[in-house]
Amino acid sequence: MKLLVCISQAPDTTSRIAFTNDDREFDSNGVQYIVNPYDEWYALVRAIELKEQQGGTVTTITVGGTQCDPTIRKALAIGADDAVRIDSEPTDAMQVARLIAGYANGKGFDVILCGKETIDHNGAVVPAMLAELLDCGFVANATHMEVNGSEASVKREAAGGEENVNVMLPMVLSAAKGMAEQRIPNMRGIMSARTKPLAVEAATAESGSRIERFALPPEKGACKIIDAENAAELIRLLREEAKVI
Amino acid sequence: MSVLAIINTQNGSATKSGLEAASYAAGLAAQLGTDAVGIVAGPLSSADAIGATGITRTLHHEGAVQDSGQWAKLAAAAAGAAGATHVVCGHDHFGRAVAPRVAIRMNSGLVAGVTHLPEGGTVRKNVFSGKAMADVAVTTDKAVYTVTPNAFGVSTDGSTTAVEAFSADLGAARETVTGFESASGDGQVPLPEAELVVSAGRGLKGPENWGIVEELATALGATTACSRPVSDIGWRPHHEHVGQTGITIRPNLYIAAGISGAIQHLAGVNQSKTIVVINTDPEAPFFKAADYGIVGDAFEVLPKLTAALHALDS
Numbered sequence A: 001m002k003l004l005v006c007i008s009q010a011p012d013t014t015s016r017i018a019f020t021n022d023d024r025e026f027d028s029n030g031v032q033y034i035v036n037p038y039d040e041w042y043a044l045v046r047a048i049e050l051k052e053q054q055g056g057t058v059t060t061i062t063v064g065g066t067q068c069d070p071t072i073r074k075a076l077a078i079g080a081d082d083a084v085r086i087d088s089e090p091t092d093a094m095q096v097a098r099l100i101a102g103y104a105n106g107k108g109f110d111v112i113l114c115g116k117e118t119i120d121h122n123g124a125v126v127p128a129m130l131a132e133l134l135d136c137g138f139v140a141n142a143t144h145m146e147v148n149g150s151e152a153s154v155k156r157e158a159a160g161g162e163e164n165v166n167v168m169l170p171m172v173l174s175a176a177k178g179m180a181e182q183r184i185p186n187m188r189g190i191m192s193a194r195t196k197p198l199a200v201e202a203a204t205a206e207s208g209s210r211i212e213r214f215a216l217p218p219e220k221g222a223c224k225i226i227d228a229e230n231a232a233e234l235i236r237l238l239r240e241e242a243k244v245i
Numbered sequence B: 001m002s003v004l005a006i007i008n009t010q011n012g013s014a015t016k017s018g019l020e021a022a023s024y025a026a027g028l029a030a031q032l033g034t035d036a037v038g039i040v041a042g043p044l045s046s047a048d049a050i051g052a053t054g055i056t057r058t059l060h061h062e063g064a065v066q067d068s069g070q071w072a073k074l075a076a077a078a079a080g081a082a083g084a085t086h087v088v089c090g091h092d093h094f095g096r097a098v099a100p101r102v103a104i105r106m107n108s109g110l111v112a113g114v115t116h117l118p119e120g121g122t123v124r125k126n127v128f129s130g131k132a133m134a135d136v137a138v139t140t141d142k143a144v145y146t147v148t149p150n151a152f153g154v155s156t157d158g159s160t161t162a163v164e165a166f167s168a169d170l171g172a173a174r175e176t177v178t179g180f181e182s183a184s185g186d187g188q189v190p191l192p193e194a195e196l197v198v199s200a201g202r203g204l205k206g207p208e209n210w211g212i213v214e215e216l217a218t219a220l221g222a223t224t225a226c227s228r229p230v231s232d233i234g235w236r237p238h239h240e241h242v243g244q245t246g247i248t249i250r251p252n253l254y255i256a257a258g259i260s261g262a263i264q265h266l267a268g269v270n271q272s273k274t275i276v277v278i279n280t281d282p283e284a285p286f287f288k289a290a291d292y293g294i295v296g297d298a299f300e301v302l303p304k305l306t307a308a309l310h311a312l313d314s
């Protein structure tokens, strides 16, 4: 089975979020980058499991500059066989999807796995765009997936529960919690990742949008403390002051 | 020219997120001085709720469509037929699968998870899991927007909508839905759509203690949620996990009991309109993000809140 996993880097979850250049750019000063958790914990690990069960190869693909190489090496350390980096600084998800589709088209990947969204842009856009560009089936927010021959049976999050879906291969999916368990790379993985192939390719593609500026949410006012003995007072405040119940 | 809303349905009625997309489309159409048109597929028992959002014309594809690729073909055909310059869809599971495909088909820029109507050439969305916002400009002639659940609301000041049969060549399906498993907590509003949420963390000490959380949720008509470690250790199901690596929600009321308020948890909930925190530790970071707080033991406070609600009803 030929598996492709889309890997994005994202600021560590504890990063201070601030902006520079007149609020036009994310201030990456002092920010630690990690593999986007949904890509790493769920998409990548499930791809490695499928390879372990059924044989095949796991390739990762990342759109970005050399600053992405440490996160790519981490994915290789967890167990991907090789990596591709499309050397481009994308302005939006459409451009990322087009660059990845441009690479994947015609290469015979059976399943392309993505995380359900990145924790910085929260778009959840690349996976379905990829499916459309490659003209194949797609499942969003998949929590479970088995491949049976030319078909996959997938569970996905749906309003009020989970849906079972059968999808013809080749397919694209976006992975959510439940799909797999996080794996910590071991020493051997980390050592071998240094010499696994990382191909860098140049490509360009059109984007469809551009971030003009960022803003931070307004500060919360002070928290009103209510005495624990007087819980009924809280209900009154929620009704009469906050008017939410 | 028009604005097209992709309106998903369930059991013959528009979903809440479908009605939010319709309301947003109607608001945008008013801004542009044009009409809002809807596209619906499958059984539709009544179009009243759709009309009420301000959608004046509803294109109806009789057969139900499950496949995301087929849905995209249908929506793009409807956009063509209606001369739509903008397409709006909910940012739920449905919209995440369909809207990006539509954007590719129509070669139009997509802004995912918008929270406001466009203003001055940009549209606002949340980024960094709710820790910041971005104003995004679409650089193509046409635009696709998906609307964050609970951000825009459902409007009801429209009137009626004219329903017209619509069909398009959808090609073959590649995705087939074979079953549905309803989550525990049956009857609750799904978490992303919920307006009232009662959430609990490791401070509850074990799954056997969730009765007091569920009783408060029932008394409020709220949906239950939890912190990540609670779902990781299996005390609660995965779909209740909120936060940076779980679900991002923005209910009107978020009650957090026995949750410390780690930055990753706050990221998923800090856009809630009103936040109530119940924690034994007065130094818990969550109090800094809260509107109301009770420093106390959840095991005592939660039943008191439930009792106070029951007292109001009687």
Ligand SMILES: Cc1cc2nc3c(=O)[nH]c(=O)nc-3n(C[C@H](O)[C@H](O)[C@H](O)COP(=O)(O)OP(=O)(O)OC[C@H]3O[C@@H](n4cnc5c(N)ncnc54)[C@H](O)[C@@H]3O)c2cc1C
Residues within 6 Å of the ligand: A013, A037, B200, B201, B202, B203, B204, B226, B227, B228, B229, B230, B241, B242, B243, B244, B245, B246, B257, B258, B259, B260, B261, B262, B263, B264, B265, B268, B278, B279, B280, B281, B284, B296, B297, B298, B299
């Ligand atoms: C990459 C990454 C991603 C993460 N993503 C998420 C995420 O999406 N969502 C998430 O929730 N976490 C996430 N976390 C974990 C997060 O950092 C915290 O560890 C977690 O939120 C803590 O959960 P908690 O508040 O339930 O438990 P604790 O931190 O253990 O807090 C328990 C709280 O309960 C209080 N308490 C104890 N007894 C009582 C009582 N009887 N009554 C009232 N209060 C009591 C304590 O004072 C304490 O404040 C992530 C972490 C990482 C590293």
